Amino acid sequence: MGGPAMNEPGLEVAVLVPCFNEEAAIEKVVKDFQAALPNATIYVYDNNSTDRTSDVAAAAGAQVRKEYRRGKGNVVRRMFNDIEADVYVMVDGDDTYDASRAPELVMKLVDENLDMVVGRRIETHQAAYRAGHRLGNAVLTGLVRWLFSATIVDMLSGYRVFSRRFVKSFPSFSREFEIETELTVHAMQMKMPVAEVDTNYKERPPGSTSKLRTFRDGWRILVTIMNLMRNERPLLFFSWIGLMLAIVAVILGIPVIKTYAETGLVPRIPTAILCTGLVVMSFISIATGLILDLISHVRRETKRLAYLAYPSPRATRRPASAP
Numbered sequence: 001m002g003g004p005a006m007n008e009p010g011l012e013v014a015v016l017v018p019c020f021n022e023e024a025a026i027e028k029v030v031k032d033f034q035a036a037l038p039n040a041t042i043y044v045y046d047n048n049s050t051d052r053t054s055d056v057a058a059a060a061g062a063q064v065r066k067e068y069r070r071g072k073g074n075v076v077r078r079m080f081n082d083i084e085a086d087v088y089v090m091v092d093g094d095d096t097y098d099a100s101r102a103p104e105l106v107m108k109l110v111d112e113n114l115d116m117v118v119g120r121r122i123e124t125h126q127a128a129y130r131a132g133h134r135l136g137n138a139v140l141t142g143l144v145r146w147l148f149s150a151t152i153v154d155m156l157s158g159y160r161v162f163s164r165r166f167v168k169s170f171p172s173f174s175r176e177f178e179i180e181t182e183l184t185v186h187a188m189q190m191k192m193p194v195a196e197v198d199t200n201y202k203e204r205p206p207g208s209t210s211k212l213r214t215f216r217d218g219w220r221i222l223v224t225i226m227n228l229m230r231n232e233r234p235l236l237f238f239s240w241i242g243l244m245l246a247i248v249a250v251i252l253g254i255p256v257i258k259t260y261a262e263t264g265l266v267p268r269i270p271t272a273i274l275c276t277g278l279v280v281m282s283f284i285s286i287a288t289g290l291i292l293d294l295i296s297h298v299r300r301e302t303k304r305l306a307y308l309a310y311p312s313p314r315a316t317r318r319p320a321s322a323p
Contacts, residue, residue, distance in 0.1 A: 011316060013040035013106060014085035018067075018075035019093030020047040023056050025205050029091070030060035032099035037106070043083060044093065045075045053093075073174030073182075080167045086316040088167050092158040097121075098200040105161045105197055113314040115166040115192035116183070118152055119159030121201035136218045140225065144181065147229055147236075148188040152196060156180045156221075159199060165310035166192060169303050178224035185228045189300060190307060234296055238289030242282040249278035 015033045019026055030042050044057040048068045058064045067078045076090070087106055091097050097119060105117045141155040158180065166187070174182050187194050230237045253275040256268050266272055 011106075011110070012084075012086045013037055013089060014083050014087070015040050015042045015089045015091065015102075016076075016079045016083065017042065017044045017057075017062070017091055017093045018047060018072055018079065019044060019049070019053055019057075020070075020072075021049045021051050021053060022093040023049075023051040023053050025095035026053055026057045026062075026093050027060045028095050028205070029093050029099070030057055030062045032095075033089070033091070033102060034061060036099045036102045037089070040089070041085075043079065045079055047072070047075050057093075069175075071175040073172060073176055073179040076179050077172040077174075080170060080172065086164055087313065088162040088164070090158070090160050090162065094204050096202055096204055097159040098202075101197065101199045102161075105159075105199075108195060108197060109161045109163060110313045110316070112195065113193065113312050114195055115163045115313070116187050116194040117161040118154060118157050118194070118196045119199035120154040120196040121157055121159075122198050123201055136221075140181070140218070140221050143222075143225055144184060144188075147225065147233070148185050150184055150188045151194065152184050152187075154196065155184045163310075163313045164316070165307050165312065168310055169307035171303065174224060176220055178221050181221050181224050182228065185225075185232060189232050190303060192307075232296060232300075234292035235289040238285045238292070242285035242289070245278045245282040245285060249275045249282065252278070 015037060017026070017029060017033075022029075026044060030044065033040065033042055042062040044054070044062040044064050046054045046057070046064060046066050048066065048070055054064045054066070065078075065082070067075045079090075080088075087109060089102055089106065091099075091102075101119065105119060108114065109117045137154065137156045141150075141153065144150045144155055145152070156177075160183065169190070170183070170186050172179065172182055186192075226237075252271055256266060256272050256275065259268070260266050
């Protein structure tokens, strides 16, 4: 079960498991990943659980740490800050993902010199995906693919493998389940090499309940996508606003222009003033986008420097004779 990943001398792998109230599932998750990646270190980050998640995980052999600020985004940010490794495997603690595929995901990352490999979920149980979750994932993933030219099909998968340079250049701001969206957009904006691998996805074990709320978290993810678009692609974001303002100005201004053409008079002075203001605001919005686009470019270059400060996954491989 250890797989080919453990044939790489000196490859330090960390399995990161963010969880909240997963007493019923965490023991199996830890043991399955110990079997799949016997030389990896399993870190379970308990997000202020009210059950025995921490005790069960520790008894199973994981290193247990705590993040008291609620929200998966807060946990992932803390994990990325704290843990030093060559390769990071992140997986939810609900026992819905296939641990036996972890060596394959790790080796794909290293052999192909990638920065992120996503475990694309393939349902093995009808109850694994709620209908609302499936629809929401499709809509939100499609939106990100369109806005950021993303190549990821399953953007909201919680099963991912990262390079060190991805983790250490990732500026996370999310608090909740928006974190997967941030991870995907970060990879796309930095033009990192990424891939997806089909992995089985099953229903939760008895006693484990989903913390994802379809409408609440779907709305948060949508807002996050818009915020990321504003921050990462400001010219497009503010050009859209400018275009909408210009369209409204034209629609309101057509009767005024028509009346002026027929009579030489402008009887609708307030409407004319409003249209003029909307056109001015449209130009200001586009100019704002141009300025912020330059700032966004500088920010990307700064992240690129942080990214290049760490070796690529393939460069972490050391010969067997190395100390």
